[in-house]
Amino acid sequence: MAIVLRVLQGTGKALTAIDIKHSLQAQGLPKEEADKLWAAIQKRIKAHPHVVVEGKTYRWVSALDALELLMKGGLPEPKQSAFIDAIRAALREDDATDPESAARERQGRIDAVRLLAELASEVEELLANETEPAVMIRQVRAWVRRSGLDPVGRAGEQTTFDRKVHKPIGGAIREGASVFVVRPGYVWKAADQDVLLGKAVVEE
16 A cells, blocks of 8 residues: 555656556566555555545545645545545644754754865865865765765766666666766665665766
8 A cells, every 4th residue: 555655646646557557567566466466455545535536547635635626526525534634634744843843954954054065165175285186086985975975886987877876868778788977976875775866977
């Protein structure tokens, strides 16, 4: 159920059952498993408070979408109740945003900007000291590693194309083709998972 809900919420548009199953397969689920999963939760997904069925399509609705649909009228009673519950939950969530949470969010933004400022200062200092490019790259990479970032490739290096971490310049590049890295990407080593912040830009 959670997987299908993520698919609907992530696309932001109405999907048919076939579209949903194709999305599940794109995430690595075999076709047989995708068909079985959809058959198991199809009825439950229709009753979900954040899903509306329009003809043969399924669409994720936010609390604001739900309010607009309620105002238009014509919804069956079970769906009306589900939408009202979704709106109430969203209002409770907004009420739960206390000053302490807002302060923590602000501090998080300040910390992120401070890291960027420190990196800019270090690069400017290296340039002012006419540091050799190779030394500068080592210094910058050491700095970003301390911030939990790992580079994806090195500018100028030759590698094989991997669409998961590479972004091609110009036309499409076949998987496994020999490419040169134009600009490296970065992965953030978060506590619970690795987050790809930017793919490495490559060309054949």
